[in-house]
Amino acid sequence: MKVGLFIPCYIDQFYPQVAVATLQLLEKFGLDVEYPMQQTCCGQPMANSGFGAASAGCDTLFVQNFAAYDYIVAPSGSCVLHIKEHLHVDKDPEAVSHIRNRIYELCEFLTDVVQVKELVANFPHKVGFHIGCHGQRGLHLAQMSELVAPDFSKPGYLLGLVQGIELIELSRKDECCGFGGTFCVSEAAVSAKMGQDRVQDHVEHGAEYITGTDTSCLMHLEGILRRQKRPVKVVHIAEILNGQYE
Amino acid sequence: MSSREKILQQVKANKPPMSPLPTQTTFASIPPEERLTAFIKSNENAGGIVCLVPDVAIIGNYLKVNFTSPERILNTVQGVGFGLEADAPITDGRAFGNLEIAVVESLLGVAENGAAWVTEDNLPTRVLPFICEHLALVIHADNIVGTMHEAYAALNVAATGYGTFIAGPSRTADIEQSLVIGAHGPKRMHVFIVQPF
Amino acid sequence: MSKAHNSVPDHAEAAAKFLQDQERANWHDKALWFNRQKRDVSANLIPDWELLRETASQIKDNVLANLDEYLVQFEQNALQNGIHVHWAADAAEHNEIVLQIIQEHGVGKLVKSKSMLTEECHLNEFLATQGIDIIDTDLGERIVQLAKEPPSHIVLPSIHKRKEEVGELFHQHLGTEKGASDPAYLTEAARVHLREKFLTADIAITGVNFAIAETGGFVVCTNEGNADMGVHLAKVHIACMGIEKIIPKAEHLGVFLRLLARSATGQPITTYSSHFHRPRAGQEMHLVLVDNGRSAHLGRKDFYNSLKCIRCGACINTCPVYRRSGGHSYHYAISGPIGAILAPNRDMREYADLPFASTLCGSCSNVCPVKIDIHNQLYQWRQVLAAEDYVPKTKKDGIQVMAKVLSSPTLYRVAGKSGRLMMRLLPGLANNKALNPWARQREMPQPPKETFRDWYKKNRPKDE
Incomplete structure (x- = not known):
């Protein structure tokens, strides 16, 4: 199972530790995780502002980066939902539907796909x-x-x-x-x-x-x-x- | 073209694709043995004062004890035996501007919300249950159904020119959401449930 | 050239003003949230609540798909019942019809119970230009009428007013004691004041909650009893309704009356649910069916289902934005999320700001008793407004720059290197901290020493 790690732009830029934790956590379950290097953003900032059409470039880029993975996982419910609902590339409907069906927010991926039963983690707060x-x-x-x-x-x-x-x-x-x-x-x-x-x-x-x-x-x-x-x-x-x- | 035709034409041209009415029309209800208790609870939550009585005459006794002047009571339920009786329709409801109590029969109660169905067939004039200071409804325990679905199944709402569900005294919370009982309609409501012992 | 309005009331600006009075804003938020909680408690007492919503939604879908037929059926039955039926293509025609009925009866005194349709048509203002006074009899409506303001909520018209303000208004207009603000005292004063209006009114106007095609009758719901007090004493009853208020059968009332009050205030039913089928002896009953843009709205694929709305106000109570911005910030007769998707159907330019007055959190759609996908329509309206060029040019330009950067991995990395990428790209963000809307009440995130991409390259080296 090959997992493509999707790291939203603001996490990449401001909260790299969240991305590192996500990657390490997935790796702990023996998953083959890869971060496609040419990724940027899901396109949501444009689309939610009314300019869904302006996110076409992001959509194309997203498909190029993630079409080859069995699963795509991201530590963000919002970006995942945007891809699930709005990813659109005219000339590649198959890749789009594959991605829409195979993209998961981190937690749901862990509970529904990996079916995690235990964790080694301590947080006494x-x-x-x-x-x-x-x-x-x-x-x-x-x-x-x-x-x-x-x-x-x-x-x-x-x-x-x-x-x-x-x-x-x-x-x-x-x-x-x-x-x-x-x-x-x-x-x-x-x-x-x-x-x-x-x-x-x-x-x-x-x-x-x-x-x-x-x-x-x-x-x-x-x-x-x-x-x-x-x-x-x-x-x-x-x-x-x-x-x-x- | 008249506005009527214009509207209908545009509605027809623009209406969305056919969509059938739902076939599932049964909903969870309240078991018959729990309806009376549920009705009492719902009606009290809505601000009603509920009294169980074995027969209609007891209501007259109750009113006699609690209200001294029968001339400010209008009684439309046979057998109550206290207060003025309306024997003919009254066209001008303003006659009741100063009425203290109206005693009115309801033919159906709804357990889930404490509402009681009152129609103009049981009223000398439509405004009566609204214009009085204090409304007393009389309902037979057998006539309490579980939910609104059952109520509409039992009623023919078009059989009467006017009918209303009444659930408690009038109320408002339009000033700072503070509940005040007694807006434009009655300030108090009694429900006498007749249940032969 | 952007078609965006430059000088219209703007939600964001009005909301910021509303929030300046923190104490009032906090109160407003809590009062409405309390209503949401009462709704939750009440809904949870119905085990098949979700089925009830689904059923209501399906009935309304069926209504919209057959609206012309149901309207004709309703009209026929209503006429047989002795109700005069009128058709108004728009607000102006509605107002003219009402005026004509009033004039035929020699004007006289008028009372009106709550009707969002007459608010939408600005009936009171129109009648005022004809020298005709009309008294709103719902307590909340009377309060805003005395204050010369529009209602700020469809179910709780004066929810933006504190009791001291109501006390002052009543002192001026009804002669209550100066400084008195007890709600029970003020309500009693309004009761006495309006009782006299009811007893002397010649004509009573009401709205309509549901009109039944099968029987030609209609239902009006109130808690105060003001609609009934008005119509049963007046010689003429005029009921005004939007054409979408039709339901097919009387049995469907069971579904809608169970949902309406529970969604609105958490009551299991309103105090009064009055069914009108025929005028009383000697009374005249009129019903005005109003289109005012609805038939056009019906043709908008992504938006027609907002016509399912039964005006319960649940979406307004739950909306975290509404609770913190007040109803007047929506500058439309219907405020909150439902207003924000209805208003642009009337006028895109005037109401272009409203679909943006939301975080798209989706709570509105979840409480909606007829399952209108409100938050999806807010999103969809944004697309339409941008495509039709009703979005301010500065915003549009900002988005274009952002889109360009984000669709190019190289530009993205270059821009990222100069720090605070997202913050720079968000439209409306200035570098100047004083002008930066983010930084007014929030700190900016601190840029880390490296991006995740940089870390990944170092820590998970691969051939590229």
Whole structure:
């Protein structure tokens, strides 16, 4: 099984440790993982701004980079959802459909494909879990609070395999953090307020760390935490599951 | 072309592809033996005061004890025996501007939400259950169904010119979401459930 | 040349203003979230809630696919029931029809219960130009009417107002005690004030929640009893509805009435659900069927299913953006996510900002009782607005640059080397920290010493 590692652009540029943890974690399960060197971005920033057509270049590039892999895995629910829903290359529909069907967010790949039963990881801290909306409501990584349906959480299951971790309850378990792609600057005031409220929910419940499936959400929350000079830190779920967080 | 034709023509030209009505129309209900309890709970949650009575005459006694002046009570249910009785339709509901209590029969109750169906066939005038300060509904325990689906299966809503589900006294929460009972309709509501012992 | 509006009300700007009053904004958020929670509790009491939503959605799909036939069937039955049926192609015609009915009866006094359609058609303003006063009788509507403001929420019209503000308004207009702000006291004052209006009204206007094709009747739901108080005392009842409010059969009311109030406020049903089939003796009953863009909207493949909306407001209550920006920031009769996908059908230029007033979190679609894919339509509207050139030029230019960089591995790496790639590329971000909207309330991420690609090359060397 050949796995193509898809690292979203902002992780490559700002949070390489998340990508390293993802790679190491996948390798621990004996997987043949490769990072295609010519990758850039899924095209979501353009598409969510209304310019889906402008992401054609990204789409073509994505297909070139990832068509050859059995699975494509990324530590981001949002970017994966974008590819699943919107990847489009006119002249290569087969490759597109292969990628759309074979792309996974890291947690769902671990629970559904690798079927992880145990992890060597220790994280003796109080942790709040912020689930990214696209991963949750788009990829169904976890049950959504709006629905009358049985509860489940793929990332929650994985965190439950980590030693010493104490997951805190939040007042609003799946409220959006307000990042929203270009929304974070085009609606900066609302975006920041949503982030502040999300941080507050974690702080009130005693979180030492905020973790999540999407670095974009965490980047936004971290920006607020640092501005407010809070001691709370953000950490991507891959870093916790990999067990080598410093 | 008239607006009617213009609208219909454009709707016809633009309407989306055929989509059938759902075939699944049965839903979970409340078992018959739990309906009375469920109705009482739902109605009380909606602000109603529920009294179980063995027969209609007891309602008259209850009213006599709690309300002294029969002239401010309009009774439309046979056998209650207290208050004024309306024996003919009343065209101008404004006559009831100062009414304290109206006693009205409901022919069907819904356990899941505490609503009771009242039609103009049981009213001297449509405004009566709204204009009174205090509404007293009378309903037979046998006439309580589980859900709204069962209610509509049992009713022919077009058989009457006007019918309404009433679930509690009127209410509003338009000022800071604070619930206030008594908006434009009754400030209080009693439901007398007749269940022979 | 961009067709974007330069001087229209902009959601982001209005929202920023709303947030300046933090105390009010926090209250607003909590009050609406409380409604969302009540909705959750209520929905969870129905084990087959999701089936109920699916059923409602299918009924509405069927309605839209047969709308012309159902309209004709409804009209025929309503006429037989003795209801006068009118057809209005647009808001202006609706207002004219209502005016004509009013004038035929020598004007007189008018009361109106809640109707989002009459808000959409700006009926009150139109009648005012004709010298006709109309009294809104829903408490929340009366509050905003006295304040000379539009409603900010379709179910909770005055949710943006604090009780002290209502107290001051009532002191000025209804003569309540100065400084009094107790909701029970103010509600009682409104009851007395409006009771007199009900008793003297000649004509009562209502909206319509559902109109039944099979029987030619219609249903109006309220908690306050104001619609019933109005119509049962007045000589003339005028009910106004959008053409999409039709349902095929009376039995379908079971589905919709179970969903409506639970989704709206968490109540299992509204206090009053009144079914009108015939006028009472001596009364005249009119029903106005209004198109106002709906038949055109029906033809938009990606957007027609927003016509399934039953106006419960659940998407508004759950929307994290709405809760923190207030209904007026949407500058349309219907606010929140559903307003943001309905408004551009009316006027793309005027409402080009609204589909962008969302993080696309998707909570709206999940609470929608008729399963409108609201967040997908927000995304889809963005595509249409960009393609039709209703997006500001600065944004468009920024996106083009970003697209160019991101579709070229070389440019991406070069740009990355100069640091803060994404931050530079995000449209609207200035290098000047004071002007940078990200940095106003957030720190920028700290660039690491190497990118992941650099690390990978070093640590997992392969032949390239």
